[in-house]
Amino acid sequence: MSQSSVTAALLVIGNEILTGETRDANLAFLGTELTGLGIRLAEARVVADDEGAIVAALNELRRRFDYVFTTGGIGPTHDDITAASVAKAFGRPLTLHPEAHEILLGYYEPGELNQARLRMAHTPEGAQLVENPISGAPGFQVENVFVLAGIPSVMQAMFGSLRHRLTGGQRVLSETIVAYLAEGHMAAGLGAIQAANPDVEIGSYPFHKEGRYGARLVLRATEPERLALVSDAVAALVEELSAGS
Amino acid sequence: MSQSSVTAALLVIGNEILTGETRDANLAFLGTELTGLGIRLAEARVVADDEGAIVAALNELRRRFDYVFTTGGIGPTHDDITAASVAKAFGRPLTLHPEAHEILLGYYEPGELNQARLRMAHTPEGAQLVENPISGAPGFQVENVFVLAGIPSVMQAMFGSLRHRLTGGQRVLSETIVAYLAEGHMAAGLGAIQAANPDVEIGSYPFHKEGRYGARLVLRATEPERLALVSDAVAALVEELSAGS
Numbered sequence: 001m002s003q004s005s006v007t008a009a010l011l012v013i014g015n016e017i018l019t020g021e022t023r024d025a026n027l028a029f030l031g032t033e034l035t036g037l038g039i040r041l042a043e044a045r046v047v048a049d050d051e052g053a054i055v056a057a058l059n060e061l062r063r064r065f066d067y068v069f070t071t072g073g074i075g076p077t078h079d080d081i082t083a084a085s086v087a088k089a090f091g092r093p094l095t096l097h098p099e100a101h102e103i104l105l106g107y108y109e110p111g112e113l114n115q116a117r118l119r120m121a122h123t124p125e126g127a128q129l130v131e132n133p134i135s136g137a138p139g140f141q142v143e144n145v146f147v148l149a150g151i152p153s154v155m156q157a158m159f160g161s162l163r164h165r166l167t168g169g170q171r172v173l174s175e176t177i178v179a180y181l182a183e184g185h186m187a188a189g190l191g192a193i194q195a196a197n198p199d200v201e202i203g204s205y206p207f208h209k210e211g212r213y214g215a216r217l218v219l220r221a222t223e224p225e226r227l228a229l230v231s232d233a234v235a236a237l238v239e240e241l242s243a244g245s
Numbered sequence: 246m247s248q249s250s251v252t253a254a255l256l257v258i259g260n261e262i263l264t265g266e267t268r269d270a271n272l273a274f275l276g277t278e279l280t281g282l283g284i285r286l287a288e289a290r291v292v293a294d295d296e297g298a299i300v301a302a303l304n305e306l307r308r309r310f311d312y313v314f315t316t317g318g319i320g321p322t323h324d325d326i327t328a329a330s331v332a333k334a335f336g337r338p339l340t341l342h343p344e345a346h347e348i349l350l351g352y353y354e355p356g357e358l359n360q361a362r363l364r365m366a367h368t369p370e371g372a373q374l375v376e377n378p379i380s381g382a383p384g385f386q387v388e389n390v391f392v393l394a395g396i397p398s399v400m401q402a403m404f405g406s407l408r409h410r411l412t413g414g415q416r417v418l419s420e421t422i423v424a425y426l427a428e429g430h431m432a433a434g435l436g437a438i439q440a441a442n443p444d445v446e447i448g449s450y451p452f453h454k455e456g457r458y459g460a461r462l463v464l465r466a467t468e469p470e471r472l473a474l475v476s477d478a479v480a481a482l483v484e485e486l487s488a489g490s
Contacts (some may be wrong), residue, residue, distance in 0.1 A: 020276030031265030116432030187361030
């Protein structure tokens with residue numbers, strides 16, 4: 001299978017995701033964006049607002065993948081422990097970042113920058129800021145780890161601020177064919193096409209919509225000619241089976 | 246912090262989730278259901294359709310948590326490798342499950358149970374089936390691991406079939422207060438209430454909706470009297486700050 005050689009992981013931090021109270025939206029966004037940059041999102045994790053869990057996950061992921069993104073837990077309240085946990089994972093002190101301090105001084109009205117909000121200007125020592133064009137308080141980068149907000153609109157704006165820092169690999173192109181056929185009806189044919197074309201990854205993602213079963217067949221490859229050729233073969237298979245069913 | 250002592254993890258299997266093509270819905274469902282049963286969903290992971298990744302994640306999670314649920318990758322196509330990967334993780338052979346075979350023979354019209362569909366009757370040796378009331382092909386359980394479908398409607402029906410096998414802990418009760426106040430304005434007060442009441446977990450989940458900032462304040466505890474008392478304190482804080490702003 002042809003795969004981009006640049007990899008990433010996402011670490012979602014927050015009890016509210018694990019209890020089902022909030023539905024994460026950052027994984028789908030990041031997956032789409034990274035794919036477009038030629039970076040393969042290889043793993044995502046969700047952990048609670050728990051220092052031990054954050055430190056352990058982060059230290060594993062940052063060694064295994066080229067980039068790690070965290071979302072959530074960088075606000076001003078007592079349960080926002082991401083910055084302190086990242087500092088601990090890297091063995092660096094958590095210190096007031098002068099540039100972040102300046103940003104918050106400019107963002108809030110005089111007197112509004114209280115102790116709680118000042119926590120948002122603290123980063124692991126030596127961190128590089130990630131601009132937040134929406135709500136002031138910045139994210140930050142330490143080595144290959146980017147620490148971002150959890151609110152999707154803010155997280156997406158921060159990603160816009162940092163995307164130029166990422167170095168992508170070969171872009172993976174994709175082609176999607178929607179088939180209103182049972183997967184079990186297509187499986188033998190699809191498997192044969194996959195076996196004959198290992199450089200094109202063929203995924204079959206079943207759905208059940210309005211009483212009908214079907215599957216989205218997604219083909220991925222780095223070479224456009226190969227992608228087109230194998231897509232044609234899959235489309236011909238689907239047409240043949242649809243005619244016969 | 247008061248926490249249920251029964252824990253679980255979710256392992257979502259599928260490239261389509263990591264590329265952003267499909268947005269996972271099973272995490273939020275499972276988190277809500279488990280919380281209701283007094284089981285704490287402590288971690289969720291998403292990995293690709295990759296045997297090595299599935300085996301490694303599963304072997305870590307099944308040792309660390311009381312229950313593990315997997316979703317995705319149990320269909321009939323070549324990229325459905327979950328059953329084989331689970332068998333490998335447990336060091337058991339993948340064999341035709343006689344009961345699953347019967348189910349599929351009953352589900353499909355004569356002649357429709359082809360080789361590809363027969364793959365869905367294969368489980369790690371000794372697995373106990375999980376009934377699929379929607380589309381025939383069952384999920385299965387091996388020790389503390391439940392292997393479920395990825396399609397949300399099917400996954401949810403399977404969860405209904407297995408829920409009686411789960412032993413929950415003390416139920417965690419929750420109370421939600423929505424505050425249209427900036428988190429930084431409430432943080433000092435919330436932090437003080439949290440520090441004085443460590444048996445009630447207070448989470449602050451900011452949102453940005455229609456141009457307004459606010460936060461959902463979620464309180465969780467096992468003792469209803471304590472939950473009510475601390476909720477009253479938080480509500481009073483929000484009222485006081487709202488009046489003053």
